[in-house]
Amino acid sequence: xxxxxxxxxxxxxxxxxxxxxxxxxxxxxxxxxxxxxxxxxxxxxxxxxxxxxxxxxxxxxxxxxxxxxxxxxxxxxxxxxxxxxxxxxxxxxxxxxxxxxxxxxxxxxxxxxxxxxxxxxxxxxxxxxxxxxxxxxxxxxxxxxxxxxxxxxxxxxxxxxxxxxxxxxxxxxxxxxxxxxxxxxxxxxxxxxxxxxxxxxxxxxxxxxxxxxxxxxxxxxxxxxxxxxxxxxxxxxxxxxxxxxxxxxxxxxxxxxxxxxxxxxxxxxxxxxxxxxxxxxxxxxxxxxxxxxxxxxxxxxxxxxxxxxxxxxxxxxxxxxxxxxxxxxxxxxxxxxxxxxxxxxxxxxxxxxxxxxx
Amino acid sequence: xxxxxxxxxxxxxxxxxxxxxxxxxxxxxxxxxxxxxxxxxxxxxxxxxxxxxxxxxxxxxxxxxxxxxxxxxxxxxxxxxxxxxxxxxxxxxxxxxxxxxxxxxxxxxxxxxxxxxxxxxxxxxxxxxxxxxxxxxxxxxxxxxxxxxxxxxxxxxxxxxxxxxxxxxxxxxxxxxxxxxxxxxxxxxxxxxxxxxxxxxxxxxxxxxxxxxxxxxxxxxxxxxxxxxxxxxxxxxxxxxxxxxxxxxxxxxxxxxxxxxx
Amino acid sequence: xxxxxxxxxxxxxxxxxxxxxxxxxxxxxxxxxxxxxxxxxxxxxxxxxxxxxxxxxxxxxxxxxxxxxxxxxxxxxxxxxxxxxxxxxxxxxxxxxxxxxxxxxxxxxxxxxxxxxxxxxxxxxxxxxxxxxxxxxxxxxxxxxxxxxxxxxxxxxxxxxxxxxxxxxxxxxxxxxxxxxxxxxxxxxxxxxxxxxxxxxxxxxxxxxxxxxxxxxxxxxxxxxxxxxxxxxxxxxxxxxxxxxxxxxxxxxxxxxxxxxxxxxxxxxxxxxxxxxxxxxxxxxxxxxxxxxxxxxxxxxxxx
Numbered sequence: 044x045x046x047x048x049x050x051x052x053x054x055x056x057x058x059x060x061x062x063x064x065x066x067x068x069x070x071x072x073x074x075x076x077x078x079x080x081x082x083x084x085x086x087x088x089x090x091x092x093x094x095x096x097x098x099x100x101x102x103x104x105x106x107x108x109x110x111x112x113x114x115x116x117x118x119x120x121x122x123x124x125x126x127x128x129x130x131x132x133x134x135x136x137x138x139x140x141x142x143x144x145x146x147x148x149x150x151x152x153x154x155x156x157x158x159x160x161x162x163x164x165x166x167x168x169x170x171x172x173x174x175x176x177x178x179x180x181x182x183x184x185x186x187x188x189x190x191x192x193x194x195x196x197x198x199x200x201x202x203x204x205x206x207x208x209x210x211x212x213x214x215x216x217x218x219x220x221x222x223x224x225x226x227x228x229x230x231x232x233x234x235x236x237x238x239x240x241x242x243x244x245x246x247x248x249x250x251x252x253x254x255x256x257x258x259x260x261x262x263x264x265x266x267x268x269x270x271x272x273x274x275x276x277x278x279x280x281x282x283x284x285x286x287x288x289x290x291x292x293x294x295x296x297x298x299x300x301x302x303x304x305x306x307x308x309x310x311x312x313x314x315x316x317x318x319x320x321x322x323x324x325x326x327x328x329x330x331x332x333x334x335x336x337x338x339x340x341x342x343x344x345x346x347x348x349x350x351x352x353x354x355x356x357x358x359x360x361x362x363x364x365x366x367x368x369x370x371x372x373x374x375x376x377x378x379x380x381x382x383x384x385x386x387x388x389x390x391x392x393x394x395x396x397x398x399x400x401x
Numbered sequence: 402x403x404x405x406x407x408x409x410x411x412x413x414x415x416x417x418x419x420x421x422x423x424x425x426x427x428x429x430x431x432x433x434x435x436x437x438x439x440x441x442x443x444x445x446x447x448x449x450x451x452x453x454x455x456x457x458x459x460x461x462x463x464x465x466x467x468x469x470x471x472x473x474x475x476x477x478x479x480x481x482x483x484x485x486x487x488x489x490x491x492x493x494x495x496x497x498x499x500x501x502x503x504x505x506x507x508x509x510x511x512x513x514x515x516x517x518x519x520x521x522x523x524x525x526x527x528x529x530x531x532x533x534x535x536x537x538x539x540x541x542x543x544x545x546x547x548x549x550x551x552x553x554x555x556x557x558x559x560x561x562x563x564x565x566x567x568x569x570x571x572x573x574x575x576x577x578x579x580x581x582x583x584x585x586x587x588x589x590x591x592x593x594x595x596x597x598x599x600x601x602x603x604x605x606x607x608x609x610x611x612x613x614x615x616x617x618x619x620x621x622x623x624x625x626x627x628x629x630x631x632x633x634x635x636x637x638x639x640x641x642x643x644x645x646x647x648x649x650x651x652x653x654x655x656x657x658x659x660x661x662x663x
Numbered sequence: 664x665x666x667x668x669x670x671x672x673x674x675x676x677x678x679x680x681x682x683x684x685x686x687x688x689x690x691x692x693x694x695x696x697x698x699x700x701x702x703x704x705x706x707x708x709x710x711x712x713x714x715x716x717x718x719x720x721x722x723x724x725x726x727x728x729x730x731x732x733x734x735x736x737x738x739x740x741x742x743x744x745x746x747x748x749x750x751x752x753x754x755x756x757x758x759x760x761x762x763x764x765x766x767x768x769x770x771x772x773x774x775x776x777x778x779x780x781x782x783x784x785x786x787x788x789x790x791x792x793x794x795x796x797x798x799x800x801x802x803x804x805x806x807x808x809x810x811x812x813x814x815x816x817x818x819x820x821x822x823x824x825x826x827x828x829x830x831x832x833x834x835x836x837x838x839x840x841x842x843x844x845x846x847x848x849x850x851x852x853x854x855x856x857x858x859x860x861x862x863x864x865x866x867x868x869x870x871x872x873x874x875x876x877x878x879x880x881x882x883x884x885x886x887x888x889x890x891x892x893x894x895x896x897x898x899x900x901x902x903x904x905x906x907x908x909x910x911x912x913x914x915x916x917x918x919x920x921x922x923x924x925x926x927x928x929x930x931x932x933x934x935x936x937x938x939x940x941x942x943x944x945x946x947x948x949x950x951x952x953x954x955x956x957x958x959x960x961x962x963x964x965x966x967x
Contacts, residue, residue: 078614083628088458103614106624115935119525124613210832216918257835257917266630270441270812272834290439343628392934393744396926399918400746400753407878411779418772419791422850425806426795428816432809442814486702493695505702508710510955512907514924515944519713522720522937542709545702574694603800605910610931622801626914638802645797649790 075100077321079127080113082106082308083261084179085329087341094328100321108260109217110134111392117143122315126322131219132309133380135166135175144174145314151323152176153330157349160374167309175311178329179338181346182377183220184303186268186279186296200228200301203277204250212255213267215278218395223304223381224278225251233304233381241390248398251277258399261344268294282306285345285364298376305377307349332356339365426642433635440632451636461637464621467533468602471617475540476597480590482541483548488578491556492564502553509546516542517610524611531613539607544597551596555589556582595652721942730938737942747926751946754922757837758906761844762898768845769852770894774882776853777860789857793850800847804914807843808834811915835917843911848904852897859893860886895961902954907947923947 079085083106091102107113110131117125130138138144154162157177167175185197191211196202203212203224215221223233225247231240256273257263261283267273269287276283280303284294310329312322328334335348336356347365348354354367366373383391432440436448455461486505490498508516520539524531560582567581583590605619612620618641625634721737723730741747776788795803810816811833818830833839863886871885909924916922921929923943930940 086624086628105614106627108627109933111933111935115932118935119521121528121530124530256832257919259835259918260627262627262630263917266808267835269439269630270809270814272813287439290437389934393746396921396929397744397746400749400921408779411775414771415775415788418768418849422792422795422846424816425803425810425846426798428810429798429802429806441809441812442816442819482702482705485698489695489698493691493698495692495695495699501699501703504706504711508706510903510951511710511714512903512924512944512947512951514907514909514927515714515717515948516710518927518931518940518944519717520709522717522941523713526716538709541705545705549702574691578698599796603796605801619799619801622799623910626801626805634802634805638798638806641802642795642798646794649794649797653786653790 075318075321076103077101077127077318077325078103078105078125079129079325080105080107080116080125081127081129082108083343084338084341084346085129086343087337090334090337090341093337094325094334098321098324102325110137110219111388114138114141117141117313123317125313126316126318127310127325128313129178129308129310130175131380132163132166132175132177132180132307133382135309135311136169136382138311139169139174143313143315145312145316145319146172146174147176147312147323147326149173151327153350153352156332156352158347158351158370158374160371161307161349163307163309167311175309176326176330177307177309177349178335179346179349180305180307181282181344182280182296182298182303182305182373183215183217183224183278184280184296184298184377186276186283186294188268188271188274188291188293189295190293191271191274194295194297197275197297198299200224200299200303202275202299203228204247204254206250206254208275209254210256211274212251213264213273213276214251214255214258215264215276216258216260217278218391219380220304220306221278222248222391222395223378226381227302227304227378230301233378236381236383236387238387238390241394245394245398248394249401252398252401265344281365282344282346285340286342288364298373303377305374305379306346307379308346429635430639430642432632433639435632435635438632439630440635451632452640454633455636455640458633461618461621461625464616464618467615468618471533471537471540471608472598472601475537475544475601476594478537478541479544479548479597480594483545483593484552484583484586484590487549487553487556488582491553492561505549506546508542509550513543513604513606517607520607521610531611533612533615533617535611536608536617539611540601540604543604543607544600547596547600548593551593552586552589555586560585717941718945720938721945723938725936725938737939738946740939741942741946746921747943750921750923750926750943751950753920754906754924754947755950757840757844757912757922758902760841761848761905762901764841764845765848765852765901766894766898769849769897770856772849773853773856773860774886777857789854792853795846796850801910801914803846804843804911807839807846808915811839811842835915835919837916837920839915839917840912843915844905844908847911848901851904852901855897855900856890856893859890863889892961895958899954899958899961903951906950 077100079102081104085091086104086106091104094100095102105116107116113128113130114137117128128138128143135144152173154173154176158180161177161180163177167173167177185200185202187194187197192208196207202208222236222244225244226233226236226240229240229243229247236244252258255277257267259267264276264279265283265287268276268279268283269291280296284296287294310326312319312326316322329338330350332350332352333356335350335353339346339348339353339357340361345365347367347370348357354362357365357367362368381391431444433451434447434449435451436445486501489495490502495501516539520535520542521531523529524535529535563585564577564581567577572580603619604617605623608617609620609623616624618637622634622637625631625637719732720730722734723732724734724736725731772792776785776792780788798806812818813830813832813834815834817833818827821827822830833842867885867889868881871881876884906922907924909928912922913925913928916925923946927940927943927947930936930943
């Protein structure tokens, strides 16, 4: 064989291999697909696979952190690209203003089974129509390693910006609950934060940054706490410690006397989705007791399921890690995320990035 | 005495630097066998559970296949385009050839982030959906200058005489290019191909910004990192490393040895 | 021309041969354009045009889903908001440090492999020096985070040897970012400097040795000046790759300070502020161009 023919053969083989790999890489194109934009706790195979098997669909998941990021992704997509959206319950009105969500038939949702304080009808409904349903909740508060710090100190929110534990603190990288926590520490309810409060908040943020070792997302914060890089995580809660509890039982969390911030994530169907029925089925699966139990203990972070019936599907240890029985007390003492308008939100984000850059 | 001291110093420097270079890899591989759910000290006896875990993860296996597809495909396109362009610019007189050379090499001097951002802006504006194909396009953009530069730099005068001889013997341009020049340039074409595959295989920013659900391996690993601290990441990293080492060894004993001898 | 045609010297003959030469040149040129065309078109369509579009977008502002042209507000913001400008200074500081340290560490390594290691083992030695290239970049940075952690290998070793009393604060600092970068670029620079060193004509070194220079003097007075172009090319490559990198500072820096790429990604990811991201990218591009101009002498394209 001449050189040329050998090269031509090599080229042809190369192209065939590429095409074959391409075919492998996009399997089951005929199977129906559902595209969901979610927080990382939905990527657990134990949560998704039962639904896929039962309905013979493939669920494509893309994770994001922070409502701004999620809305940015939706903004850069075309209508019909996404079917299901997981979004902070407090931010559902923002999504409604952008006309993103489809109405959900109330009879399809187990609203009466949800914990009373968590239904959040103010956010998830508008004009009597339900657009999203709360699926999971927890607290952004103070997580700590109880063998390394004094638990009594953790009961005061001003620990965030004090330098008693300087260099041993990690800050969770999500500006909304963090600014909320600082505001609560200053005595400002999260619902009342205004532009005038920003200078005081920025000052405390700067002090917090001084005292901190790092600002990290979900995994960096978990890593730092687990490896002993830091002993305190501001913005952490059971969602950090419960998943690590088996490995390191010294990790604990508390809601300080001033209070803490409660996070609640909700799930809804996108208006432009071409698979409304399938998307609704997915939402129903997630809020069903079995789905809720799996979501509560999923791999990225744990949290309380919104559906109280999920308790029947959780083990006693899991419920203890989630502090199932203390929830009424916690719910009373925690405040919702700040829900700023566009201008205040921009100011918040600026303040946060400025803080990181110091 | 001076020679012995300098040999000792050289050996010492080699040891220190090799140690530095291999440190993260050793730790990576060691903790991929961790029998526990956190890849941090203390090391609990070797266990293969994380390797089982990643083989069962279909996201990872499809990401691996995607990476291979994008790397091989974009490297091939870049090599073909680069070879044709290098041949044209080295063998023919074209107006503005200096400008053309500069243009073809320009993407190499621009950060990948900028290439990715530019393509993302355009694709969004035109309504083109993101996919592995868009990633492939981006990877050809960054690999083409490399292929062109490598092949162009190796087109020397001594090859011109052989090509002239071929032309005198009656070959037309196409035949000269495919049957004479290409085989002579095979080492640099292969080097360009190999480098392009390597760059594309490990590239993150373009793959991250220009893909949606079907992602390449670096993006999938990034997603892994963002969904929980686990030795799975160590396992997949060690696996990729192992595959690459085996491939390199194969290449070393077949291609490089042969070209060194010839 | 047929061999047996009578050679006619005259204006008509000269016209016909020059016409034929012209048409030959024209077909040659057509072929050349066809050959170089695809590559040029690809670069134009997928590099130049997107770049120009991005440059144009940088002069717009975002309002809801619309883009409002024309405004310099993005660039104004860059100078007004200290955290944006600081991104540039942080990136520059880190990049200069990394380039300097990497070249200082890589050159001796490349030189030792080229000069001191027996020829048989040189390729193996080189391959070993760059082998970790083939662990995934993301995973490698993550590994460094675990190595440099408070209870990571380095601290445990130093504590065990009694060299330090308290664990060193290495992870999530600029030091960690620099270490992560240097690790990568030492490998890259070893490769480039080595290939430069072995291409040196041995006669220069032999001549210097004949004239009485010892090894070190040969290195300082002969080898170093001759390899300066190679070093500059490597340094430039390091500069460009380092200043535009997002992963290493993001994983190892602990968000304690943000470089320009991280700020660009933040604008994209959290605020969908394309125009501002585009403007910051143009600034990055300008910085790289300045670096290119500074090194332009050594980066000529004729023969790389």
